[in-house]
Amino acid sequence: MSKPDLVKLTDAGLYCEQGDFYIDPWRPVGHAIITHAHADHARPGNTKYLAARSGERLLRSRLEPTASIQTVEYGETLDINGVRVSLHPAGHVLGSAQVRLEKDGEVWVISGDYKTEDEMTCASFELVPCHTFITESTFGLPIFRWNGQATVFDEINRWWKANQEAGKASLLFGYALGKAQRILSGVDAGIGPIYTHGAVEKITQAYRESGISLANTTYVGALAKGTKFGGSLIIAPPSAQATPWTRVFGTVSTAFASGWMRIRGTRRRKSVDRGFVLSDHADWVELNQVIKETGAERVIVTHGYSGEMVRWLKEIGVNASSFSTEFEGERDELQPSQTEADSESEPEGADQ
Numbered sequence: 001m002s003k004p005d006l007v008k009l010t011d012a013g014l015y016c017e018q019g020d021f022y023i024d025p026w027r028p029v030g031h032a033i034i035t036h037a038h039a040d041h042a043r044p045g046n047t048k049y050l051a052a053r054s055g056e057r058l059l060r061s062r063l064e065p066t067a068s069i070q071t072v073e074y075g076e077t078l079d080i081n082g083v084r085v086s087l088h089p090a091g092h093v094l095g096s097a098q099v100r101l102e103k104d105g106e107v108w109v110i111s112g113d114y115k116t117e118d119e120m121t122c123a124s125f126e127l128v129p130c131h132t133f134i135t136e137s138t139f140g141l142p143i144f145r146w147n148g149q150a151t152v153f154d155e156i157n158r159w160w161k162a163n164q165e166a167g168k169a170s171l172l173f174g175y176a177l178g179k180a181q182r183i184l185s186g187v188d189a190g191i192g193p194i195y196t197h198g199a200v201e202k203i204t205q206a207y208r209e210s211g212i213s214l215a216n217t218t219y220v221g222a223l224a225k226g227t228k229f230g231g232s233l234i235i236a237p238p239s240a241q242a243t244p245w246t247r248v249f250g251t252v253s254t255a256f257a258s259g260w261m262r263i264r265g266t267r268r269r270k271s272v273d274r275g276f277v278l279s280d281h282a283d284w285v286e287l288n289q290v291i292k293e294t295g296a297e298r299v300i301v302t303h304g305y306s307g308e309m310v311r312w313l314k315e316i317g318v319n320a321s322s323f324s325t326e327f328e329g330e331r332d333e334l335q336p337s338q339t340e341a342d343s344e345s346e347p348e349g350a351d352q
């Protein structure tokens, strides 16, 4: 007889009945294990939280000030009502964790969001072998393949420099938590001054206080009136695009850094001059590699292109199904329709 499932889907989210706790619940519960501080995974209102220690400061900045947060080091094991629980690096954003659950020799891993390319703003992804793997699939289509980040940062630096030579400011949009800090970790700060939107500055400060070293930044709101922005790089969240906030920068070139920039139509609709394909999520190749290497006999897909991913996994003989969750992948970024993603699958020229 097969063992009972360690995680099931409820109205409040992913629930481990044996241990009586939830993982990234979307309704208030008693005991919540949080994989990372993005808003679709870390919601306020829970009685108790458990999270990875390296992300504590970031998580606190997102939850109610009185939140009761217990933290553990990656790999440290807790016994919660007879379930062995440990958190392992997901490589997604600072403090992001995969949750490993074990009971009676059965191991489940809930990935949260993850990527496998090493970088400076968070601990590197750890492959955790398991019997059942619950995976995201934000970019779970074959068209999503990333270039190495060194190539992307080189493109960003060249764009910034060219704008500088033309006397323009460079206004780069990227999600405030994670993406903005990766940009700061990769750009050549020697090119010119770097300015930030308030939302980016606040989270960047939490990263620095957590021990992550990032390029120096100045908060735009702290500058004297009449400051000239020509030649500078300004980093702002996507929500700031086309708002009055952007008017003070003079002549600008705009760009967007996101995995969605892999799709041309998205770039058009974002009305930016340039798109840089930089994501904090696994691409198609990474998703497939991780799913295979966990050795999981069973795979449950939670968000993104879950229907397509399940269909693909079944085709290659994996026992796959999906959970319909409220996780969103890269929030605050325009997600294209399925039809568009399918119709724009040819490779793009480097100058587009």
Ligand SMILES: [Zn+2]
Pocket: 036, 038, 041, 092, 113, 329
């Ligand atoms: Zn996330």
